Amino acid sequence: MVILDGKKISNQIKDEIATEVTQMKERGEKVPHLAAVLVGNDGASLTYVGSKVRSCKRIGFESTLKHLPEDTTEEDLLSLVNDLNKDPEIDGYIVQLPLPKHIDEQKVLMAVHPDKDVDGFHPTNFGKMALDMETFISATPYGIMELLRRYEVDTEGKHAVIIGRSHIVGRPISILMSQKGKAANATVPLCHSRTKNIKELTLQADIVVSALGVPHFLKADMVKPGAVVIDVGITRVEDKSKEKGYYITGDVDFEKVKEKASYITPVPGGVGPMTIAMLLKNTLLARERHRGNA
């Protein structure tokens, strides 16, 4: 059994990007600049955004954090988005989700210019991804694909069952894995809350991608021996014995499933770190595109 070490691969990718940034600097070029917009003080969001900003520093990107108060109006947020769209210094930016309830999330994501949408959430970028055109692929599915590619996991003609139809993970990964190309060409059933026989399906699967957010949902008796298991769930479980008051767990009953799997991602340290690496890769792409257009 091989652990798909997202932390290690993520660091490799960051090192590769850092090398490119060094070369950019040597050539006297502008380095990539990522901005992050955070509204309010959600604990997990603060952690994620902090981690993104630190990663930028580490690899030599410029970064800007726009931290707005919880009671920011939709109008003010849209006005900031509009400013970021026009700002030639910013190559790409993200609006950290979830947004406070009084703000229409879809409206905000639609306002992000597709050329700066390094999260790949805008319909134009999502559509290009689905139609196999060059675009910003959203970071989590992109990270899963890259992890499979770097470990040279054979997916061609395999049965890859995806659990969960979210717009940010389940849906895009189901599309990417069934396209032509490396780490793809799989036969992909997408399962969800209305699927009646999930266990029957996962037992047939050569590859299982679980993106439900239900701790320990995928048990050892649901997995075929030798399967590749990708765990995209990240749930905080309250635990007063821990310093932070919680621990992080995935969708997979890791200790037992790893005895049956051929490859498996841990949580934390699997798909999570890959997500940040691919966001940085998208930002590098945005910079290269802007340079190309300039």
Place this chain on the structure above:
Amino acid sequence: MVILDGKKISNQIKDEIATEVTQMKERGEKVPHLAAVLVGNDGASLTYVGSKVRSCKRIGFESTLKHLPEDTTEEDLLSLVNDLNKDPEIDGYIVQLPLPKHIDEQKVLMAVHPDKDVDGFHPTNFGKMALDMETFISATPYGIMELLRRYEVDTEGKHAVIIGRSHIVGRPISILMSQKGKAANATVPLCHSRTKNIKELTLQADIVVSALGVPHFLKADMVKPGAVVIDVGITRVEDKSKEKGYYITGDVDFEKVKEKASYITPVPGGVGPMTIAMLLKNTLLARERHRGNA
């Protein structure tokens, strides 16, 4: 066994649209106007475009056919597309595919303004469809969904196997059928040329959608008793005994498969006529949106 009569349902939909057009006229409003761009003289394309124009006439739409010679340059075609984008008289238009080989199809489709793209081929519209937002859904998958809805075929929690991953049928129908909503909520494996065990998969399927374009690909021994069978294949087979020199056939071995199926679409007269009806429905939507914005 029930024949899913696309011709009948298509006529119903056209009648419904015609009623709306009559009301528009009575209110003194502009009626929907569809334009079709045809380059060259491909036989099937001439038939399709002719049929679209006749359907417009029948239901009271205005229509314009822009028929360009085979040797039209890409530049000239893009310039026409640009004119159509700007023409306030045209609510929506299609560029009939395939285009001659010297023209970059993707470049042309990208140039069609998403608000007039009643074929739903532009990435922005495709992305909205995939993200479950209101948009122009491309006519063939939209027609399949509408046919299933009008016959009240139960798809919730069912296993719906899609054969073929084309951008205009297989991919979008796999997305639509696995979304929430009516005629959806199915568990959907998308199969393609690299899938190893298609027969094993189709034998598990409650619903099979075949969009391969291979005559008689789906045989009776590949179908579970009681399955719903949707045939999207339309192939012209040469036959000198026929007046036209060919006959039209689908992917499904209809005569034998119909003995096992609960519902089945014939070819011709199944999905084909639905495609035109949904194109008209998209054009009506385009008109309503333009009126809303005016």
